[in-house]
Amino acid sequence: xxxxxxxxxxxxxxxxxxxxxxxxxxxxxxxxxxxxxxxxxxxxxxxxxxxxxxxxxxxxxxxxxxxxxxxxxxxxxxxxxxxxxxxxxxxxxxxxxxxxxxxxxxxxxxxxxxxxxxxxxxxxxxxxxxxxxxxxxxxxxxxxxxxxxxxxxxxxxxxxxxxxxxxxxxxxxxxxxxxxxxxxxxxxxxxxxxxxxxxxxxxxxxxxxxxxxxxxxxxxxxxxxxxxxxxxxxxxxxxxxxxxxxxxxxxxxxxxxxxxxxxxxxxxxxxxxxxxxxxxxxxxxxxxxxxxxxxxxxx
Numbered sequence: 528x529x530x531x532x533x534x535x536x537x538x539x540x541x542x543x544x545x546x547x548x549x550x551x552x553x554x555x556x557x558x559x560x561x562x563x564x565x566x567x568x569x570x571x572x573x574x575x576x577x578x579x580x581x582x583x584x585x586x587x588x589x590x591x592x593x594x595x596x597x598x599x600x601x602x603x604x605x606x607x608x609x610x611x612x613x614x615x616x617x618x619x620x621x622x623x624x625x626x627x628x629x630x631x632x633x634x635x636x637x638x639x640x641x642x643x644x645x646x647x648x649x650x651x652x653x654x655x656x657x658x659x660x661x662x663x664x665x666x667x668x669x670x671x672x673x674x675x676x677x678x679x680x681x682x683x684x685x686x687x688x689x690x691x692x693x694x695x696x697x698x699x700x701x702x703x704x705x706x707x708x709x710x711x712x713x714x715x716x717x718x719x720x721x722x723x724x725x726x727x728x729x730x731x732x733x734x735x736x737x738x739x740x741x742x743x744x745x746x747x748x749x750x751x752x753x754x755x756x757x758x759x760x761x762x763x764x765x766x767x768x769x770x771x772x773x774x775x776x777x778x779x780x781x782x783x784x785x786x787x788x789x790x791x792x793x794x795x796x797x798x799x800x801x802x803x804x805x806x807x808x809x810x811x812x813x814x815x816x817x818x819x820x821x822x823x824x825x826x
Contacts (some may be wrong), residue, residue: 541813567801574582583726585802596789596796600803602777603785604810610781613761614696618756619749621700622707629708629717640712644705651702658698659770685771691779703759707752714748715741750822754815761811782807812818 567586570579589597629639646654661668662684673679684690720743726736742749751819765784767773773780786807790800 560624563801564805566797567805569798571798572795573797585798586806589802589806594718596799599785603780606778606780607761607763607782611757611765613692614699614760615756617700618707619752623711625708626711626715630712643708646702647705649702652769654698654702655769660696662694686775688775688778691771691775692748692769695779698766698770707756710748710752711745713747718744746822754818757814758811765777
């Protein structure tokens with residue numbers, strides 16, 4: 528009986544191998560999820576130590592029109608959605624173009640992959656400091672180049688719109704587009720060469736081969752890249768915090784930055800911040816579901 532359960536082919540043997548991972552996953556994933564939801568059901572004040580159970584009040588307050596914290600939350604969510612619309616098409620489109628260019632060269636593929644992927648190794652603090660200097664109003668590199676070449680006066684990139692969003696989007700693209708490029712390169716290398724040969728025999732030109740062979744073959748990769756890029760864009764935090772401070776006004780305060788300020792910054796209202804986090808997670812799940820439905824609607 529013991530051998531049947533714990534032997535080399537025992538029923539429980541695979542689960543014993545998974546047990547260490549399951550324990551760590553439960554501690555660092557499941558527990559924080561349930562703990563955070565439990566906090567969202569309380570008036571959880573860090574300073575006073577209050578732990579009053581309020582049920583769904585924190586969630587209901589987010590939908591009250593006259594509730595100022597709720598207004599700030601929806602404003603921050605709208606700012607985040609704007610960033611998603613501004614950045615995701617470029618993060619996917621530029622990554623695909625770079626992948627096509629790198630994959631098409633006969634020599635130096637490894638060099639170009641390294642060059643475009645290298646910025647992703649930097650931390651957000653380093654990236655933000657570099658680009659904050661580039662976009663600086665008084666002594667920034669970009670304003671210096673624009674004035675030297677085109678006599679354009681200094682532009683307040685970080686303190687006025689649309690310059691603030693342009694700065695954050697450009698910084699994010701430079702920093703993270705290498706990840707998506709690598710995914711697309713892997714997808715391109717897995718496309719059978721016979722498909723291109725068959726298309727060439729049928730008289731297809733470059734554009735037709737790209738449209739009818741490359742794009743359909745990259746559909747699973749494109750779905751994965753789009754979903755992960757939108758999720759990452761919804762988690763935008765470091766760039767606006769370090770580059771614009773959420774300004775001008777509150778125009779670049781993203782939902783993650785607002786939740787951080789609500790729970791750990793000036794307000795220290797953990798219950799309300801947790802409710803905002805779970806509502807944002809639900810919205811992201813709905814968007815992900817719609818994406819999957821859109822990409823697979825014809826299959």
